[in-house]
Amino acid sequence: MLTSEQVNKLEEICKRHNKAQSAVIPVLQDVQELFGYVPEDAVNFVADSMGMPRSHFFGVATFYAQFHFKPRGKNIITACSGTACHVKGSGRLIDNLARELGIPEGEETSRDRQFTLEKVNCVGACSIAPVIIINKEVHGKMSSDKLMKEIKKLRPE
Amino acid sequence: MSNIDNGCGVEIKVCMGTGGMAAGGEAVLKAFKTGLEEKGVAASFKQCSSGKVGCRGFCAKDVLVDVTVNGEKTTYQYVKPEMVERILTEHVIGGNPVADWEVGEDYRTFHGKQAELVLSDCGKVDPEDIDSYIARGGYTAIKKVLASAPEETIDLIKRSGLRGRGGAGFPTGVKWEAGRKSQGAHKYIICNADEGDPGAFMDRSVMEGNPHAVIEGMVIAAYSVGASEGYVYIRAEYPLAVDRLRIALDAARQRGYLGKNILGRGLDFDIKVKLGAGAFVCGEETALIASIEGERGMPRAKPPFPVTSGLWGKPTVINNVETLSNIPYIINKGADWFAAMGTEKSKGTKVFALTGKVRNTGLIEVPMGIPLREIIFEIGGGIENGKKFKAVQIGGPSGGCVPEQHLDVNVDYESLTRLGAIVGSGGMIALDEDDCMVDVARYFLNFTQSESCGKCVPCRIGTKRLLEILERITRGEGREGDIELLENLSNDIKLGSLCGLGQTAPNPVLSTLKYFRHEYEAHIFEKTCPAKACKALITFGILEEFCKGCGACLRACPNAAITGEKKKPHKINQELCIKCGSCFDVCKFKAVTKR
Known part of the structure; x- marks a missing residue:
């Protein structure tokens, strides 16, 4: 259920984007900015409000990798899986990290919602591979040791 | 005499591209700013400035800082905030550069063979200050262009031989001419900044380092084609580039380089920013257009080409970031100057993202036609850690590998295509003996398979089947006939797919099969991985005679698979071993083996 503040x-x-057909993606981006993910209720609301089929919104939202449909963790860790990072061992970093954070197989977020670990294609910082972005801060030339130290700082006491 | 008495000028430039920021550029700049004030340098010198610049290419050495005192430039590498004090005291005030921290020989060889054009102002101008671009000759090209007929500019670009830098290499002038001739009152220019190729980051660096060149290029394109509206379709994954682009657009608007009646010459043109939402296929022109229109980014059949029917059915010219940022330089220096660089069919320079296992990683700009060997072994400084070179992967998921025996190939559109690789967007990833070529093919197919938009069957299902076969082979479950199946399937996907994504997706498979067929055979018939990279085919062990019982591996093992008493040989429990390789990396006595 949406609160009245969220509805406002x-x-x-919707108003900011003039309810235009071409605004579907920017509207979804704003919805995600507001909630941290794209909740079903919110999509239904904006689709109805803009006079477009809800299915169209979901069709577009599910097509693009940027949109998330589940609540995300307090800390967002973005692991680059670009080619340069891959050959410099990002796969092992990611495996170790997922184990350390206790993120279930096939999921992105830990059960306590402290951490979300997402893999992205390439963040374009290949010359300092492997790259891990922790809460929007870019960390280059990562090793498992360095990574675990960073994670420790984020753990609740 | 100290510099303070001399009192001329001090200029400090801190690299703050994504690489520089990751290494702590912001803190370094802050330290310089406070230091300059505290030490009274700002007051003692007639001119004193400290500021940020975009990517300077050699990101592996970040934070890079240029300190220019009275016209003498010194470049420092790996600068940390705590080093600023000594640089200011000894160099800026005392007059003696801190030799220990200056860039070394490798910095000079890295730049030695390069030819800077697109990157010539990156790392020199402040990307957030339009005057800094103007001071280096920015926005003069647009004045020249607006004073002449659009056809003259088109002719000049055609004569320069500039070809699209986004991957396909289509002649830019020809595209503009088609856009010019296309009927329609309303036309669009789109800058394709959806740099989705893993391993390529030149467009990001140009937008972060010199966004005004891209804007100027777009205005020139708009005038030549007759367009009144422009879009930059940029990845949301590049937040810094988006910010700097927006700042630059505002500044250009304020100075009258964008908007109504540009420079009083009657040209109306403005640019909007559209953020991509994470879909590799949107780098394809028609998919990109669909995405701007608010649809799923799916390509459609061509013709009609976007120049006749593009965004909202109107004529649309789409150029890539690097292509557009070449334009002001070509206008200012002339078609002949540009055409003098490069080869017969590939003119000018190309920016490559040189990464992977070379010593010097970073962004490089070289004349077209340079031998690949020079890039890897001179600019790149050869393979790191004393390992053996195996191949260079060029062109990302649409590209292919160039092995040792073809290292003398000239890097241009035609020569690379002949070898089964492509110039593409310019990702260049060096691989060494530890990289398994079957795994590299699997990696790329995993990428293209998940990025396939799903519209046409050959790509949607074909890439899935290719990936399944490759996964089977890397798991040691390859069968006789798999190689032939991969080849047949690859050729079918290439022939049957609708857009460039599907048509090129099998290239990594075909190119590794061409040069490294023996690695596929080893996986399939001998169930071994020659590079010892495929987890299912390797076993870790500890050599008793070398093991000192130091316990490093035991502590490093994330799965408690290693046991042993102190100072006695340790053992790996194969049932618990997850083959992560942590023990192998930490052992100082080479006691851990990988077979």
């Missing part, structure tokens, strides 16, 4: 904000988003 969603209406604002």
